[in-house]
Amino acid sequence: MKKTKKKIFHDFVTRKGLKSTRQRDVILDVFLSSERHMSIEELYLKLRAKHPNIGYATVYRTLKLFAESGIAREIQFGDGQTRYEHVAEGEHHDHLVCTRCGAIEEFENETIEKLQDEVAASHGFIIETHKLELYGQCAKCRKQ
Template identity: 70%
Template sequence: MIQKKKHAFNLFAASKGLRSTRQRDSILDVFLSTRQHVSVEELYLKVKAGNPGVGQATVYRTLKLFVEAGLAREVLLHDGQTRYEHVVAGEHHDHLVCTGCNAIIEFENETIEKLQDEIAARHGFLIRSHKLEIYGLCSACKN
């Protein structure tokens, strides 16, 4: 799976005339080894741990490439930082965000997706992506 994603990125890179570099490889490794919703800062720190010379501008730049390549997706929560999550082919999930402890619970709901398609169709709208976030308190925080 990690191999598949790396391959996907290489294909993308080749098709765009992008070059293969040490820093892109290590950012990809770290990203792939990561749990969901990493911020750029978190990623930057992890990358630097294994590869001290990498600058954060490069991490920013590279994450945008991952998004273009379809490996990552931007997630904007409410903390003023852009986070990135893995894109798993054919899968889409949404988020329950706990405003108490910042936990994020993922869920999938096929019916909601279908309803979105219907709504879009009704408006002649072509869906590229969507984002559903439910804010509130998780079971631990609501008491």
């Protein structure tokens, strides 16, 4: 059994000399029990149902911390909302985004990654990160 995300985040908080608070615990629980790609707004609303006294700013700051600790990653799909996705250790994936219903699917493709490195090399670049998103209609929406 690998280190759980709760443990990873807790260690991060300790190592940084930060404090473990009720709010952070609650936000982490909600984040971990949610779908993989959530905007701050979505998480905030979900949270409010049970914890109406937690502020937006706290959610915002805590998600940033999740990203910093390595258990989450910020993503932008160009709709003006920052989303946070769960990060599985050592794993990388890209996204398929449905332009109709907004559904997000993930995929991995070794060959594409390799080609990206080649392209970068031929331009003298060293890649640090990349972003690959395919936008279109998902199977469900196409049937309608």
